[in-house]
Every structure is written in structure tokens, then in C-alpha cells.
Amino acid sequence: MMTITDLVRDRVPHAPQLGLYVAPDIPSKKLRHAISDYAADVEPADVLALYDATLSGTAGDGALLLADRVVFQNNDLQSAQTVQYRDLVGVEATSRWWGLGGKKVDLTVNRGRATFDLSLDCSGSPEAAEYIADVLHAAMLKDVDLGPTDRSEETDFEAVRRALDRLRSQQKLTEADYERMLRALGENRSEEA
Known part of the structure; x- marks a missing residue:
């Protein structure tokens, strides 16, 4: 490539x-x-x-x-x-x-x-x-x-969680969406383990 x-x-x-x-x-x-x-x-x-x-x-x-x-x-x-x-x-x-x-x-x-x-x-x-x-x-x-930072194949779960927390605190993410995303993140994390 x-x-x-x-x-x-x-x-x-x-x-x-x-x-x-x-x-x-x-x-x-x-x-x-x-x-x-x-x-x-x-x-x-x-x-x-x-x-x-x-x-x-x-x-x-x-x-x-x-x-x-x-x-x-x-x-x-x-x-x-x-x-x-x-x-x-x-x-x-x-x-x-x-x-x-x-x-x-x-x-x-x-x-x-x-x-x-x-x-x-x-x-x-x-x-x-x-x-x-x-x-x-x-x-x-x-x-x-585009380099390794643009094609990483692994999810940084903690970074995603921090981003979700930030969006929730800024009121850009509803509590229901926040919880749903955390559940999805948790399910994906358990699949990775």
C-alpha cells in the first residue's frame, strides 16, 4: 500500500x-x-x-x-x-x-x-x-x-470510556445512551478477553 x-x-x-x-x-x-x-x-x-x-x-x-x-x-x-x-x-x-x-x-x-x-x-x-x-x-x-494511529485494530476501552464520560458531563450524551454504550463496550470487551 x-x-x-x-x-x-x-x-x-x-x-x-x-x-x-x-x-x-x-x-x-x-x-x-x-x-x-x-x-x-x-x-x-x-x-x-x-x-x-x-x-x-x-x-x-x-x-x-x-x-x-x-x-x-x-x-x-x-x-x-x-x-x-x-x-x-x-x-x-x-x-x-x-x-x-x-x-x-x-x-x-x-x-x-x-x-x-x-x-x-x-x-x-x-x-x-x-x-x-x-x-x-x-x-x-x-x-x-495513513499510519498506525489511523488503522489500529484494537479498541482502547479506557479511552472510549473517558470520552463517553466527557460527553455525558458536557450534556452531549443522554444518560440512556451513555448506559447503552457502556453495556456495548463491556460486551465487546468480554468478547476480546
Whole structure:
């Protein structure tokens, strides 16, 4: 199975004319600016590819592809977005502005019970949208190995119980649902033993 690093290197061209830069050939100035502007929790060594969405070439807007997630910001008026690949349930490159040349990558994201849509604006370089969408779509379909934390085969029962306790204390889980989930957790635990 291909890793996300292999996937990015295989499917994303190092094409500065499209605003696409693939590690290890990402200009350090662009990378530093992107991280400081919209991805403060990202380590430079973890970035697999950078999409510079700015017309000025500063990389203050755009996207960073990492091993487990994409982090992006369309402009300074919008909040930065972080999307784990495992949360993607839909990816599509679409036209913007009714055929006037702009493109975007539409993402459908599922987190728990919430499903919502986000868009990564690629209007500055419409050709880049297809490459970004292709990589994200492949990661969504699990065509790549997302690492051991994303494919653990064992349930951490204590972690699940702590999460259920937290949800109950936040009143996001009814007492009946809490008890039902604990029973299911207990039954599964006894099957494992």
C-alpha cells in the first residue's frame, strides 16, 4: 500500500508556475510564511507539499499537505481550516464564478455526527485544483497508508470510556445512551478477553 508521502510525490507535480511545491524543494521563505500565517502548529519538516494561492507569491494563503491532514486558508478574512484525511467523505474540483476560469476544491467533511462542506479556493491557479483534489480523493478512499494511529485494530476501552464520560458531563450524551454504550463496550470487551 502506498503512503501519503508516496502519493503526494507521485501525483503532485513540483510546478511553481501553478503554485505547487513538493518537499524537499519547498522554498523555506514560502514555507515559513505559510506556517506563521495559517498553520502555527505545523512543523516545517512535516510538510509534504505546499500550494501557494497568493498572486504575490508569499504563500500567506494556500494549503499545506501533511501525512495525516491538509491545512489551508483561502484569505486573511477566513479562518484557517484543518481537515484530517480520515474525516473526508467527499472531494471534488469544481469551477468557480460560473465558468470564468476560477476553480476550487470542494470538501465534504464528517466529524462525529456533523457533516459540513468546505472549499479550498484555487482561483489563483485553477490547474492546481485538479492535482490537490486528486491527492485528497485518494487519501479519502484510503488508497494510502495513513499510519498506525489511523488503522489500529484494537479498541482502547479506557479511552472510549473517558470520552463517553466527557460527553455525558458536557450534556452531549443522554444518560440512556451513555448506559447503552457502556453495556456495548463491556460486551465487546468480554468478547476480546
